Amino acid sequence: MKRFGLFQLGTLNYALSLLQIQKILQGSESYKLPRLPGAVSAVLVDDNRLIPLLDLGWILKESFQQEVAQQGYQVLVDSEYGTVALPADMTGRIVAEQKGILSDGTMTKEKEFGAVGKFVYQNVEYNVLDINFLAIEMTQGFWQSRSDTGGARRHQ
Numbered sequence: 001m002k003r004f005g006l007f008q009l010g011t012l013n014y015a016l017s018l019l020q021i022q023k024i025l026q027g028s029e030s031y032k033l034p035r036l037p038g039a040v041s042a043v044l045v046d047d048n049r050l051i052p053l054l055d056l057g058w059i060l061k062e063s064f065q066q067e068v069a070q071q072g073y074q075v076l077v078d079s080e081y082g083t084v085a086l087p088a089d090m091t092g093r094i095v096a097e098q099k100g101i102l103s104d105g106t107m108t109k110e111k112e113f114g115a116v117g118k119f120v121y122q123n124v125e126y127n128v129l130d131i132n133f134l135a136i137e138m139t140q141g142f143w144q145s146r147s148d149t150g151g152a153r154r155h156q
Contacts, residue, residue, distance in 0.1 A: 004100075004119055006092030006126055007075060009056050014086075015119045015126040022076040022083060024091055030074070039138035044074060044085050051076060052139050053085045059113050059127065079135035086129075095121050102128070114138075 003018040030042035030053050041055040053074060073088040100121035114134040115127040 002097040004095050004097065004126070004128070005075070006095060006119075006121065007073075007086070007088040008090040008092065009086075009088050012056055012059060013124055013126040014056070014059075014115075015128045016075065016077060016086075016131065017128075018094055020078045020131055022078055024088075025074045025076065025085075026072060028074050037138065037140050041087070044076075046076065046083075049083065051083050051085045053087060054134060054138050056086060058138065059115070077131050079131045081132070081135045081139070084131065084135045084139065095119075 004015040005018055005021050007014050007016070025044070025046070028044050028046070030044050032042045036043070036052075039055050039058050040052040042053045044051040044053055073091055074085040075088055075091075076083055076085050097119075100119050102117060102119050104117045112127050114129055114137070116130045116133075117128045119126045119128050
């Protein structure tokens with residue numbers, strides 16, 4: 001049985017596979033560093049690891065970078081390339097797939113950047129995010145400086 005964690009950032013509702021969620025931090029300090037890739041708002045330090053905090057404004061084509069310091073939550077998620085953090089204003093709940101309606105996105109006219117489908121729960125639509133795609137597309141350059149990722153590169 002597949003389960004999703006449901007989150008909200010501004011007007012963006014998103015869902016993540018529960019198996020990919022490591023933990024949810026509240027009010028963790030983030031650091032803006034020079035020369036971060038454009039879609040990385042800041043970095044977090046968790047268990048002596050640098051974790052890139054992704055700017056999900058790219059999905060909505062607006063920037064949330066100004067709001068990074070005010071985010072209430074950071075969702076740490078496993079990807080093929082390492083751990084990434086996603087900002088969230090609100091955490092929702094954990095929901096089993098059969099409690100909502102899951103679509104693969106082929107029904108919609110325009111596919112959202114980084115989304116593999118939609119999950120509708122209690123009449124609210126959530127983008128199901130493809131963490132592996134987002135991690136590599138949004139952090140280009142970040143992973144290449146890390147020794148534990150083997151210098152992960154963008155998929156061709």
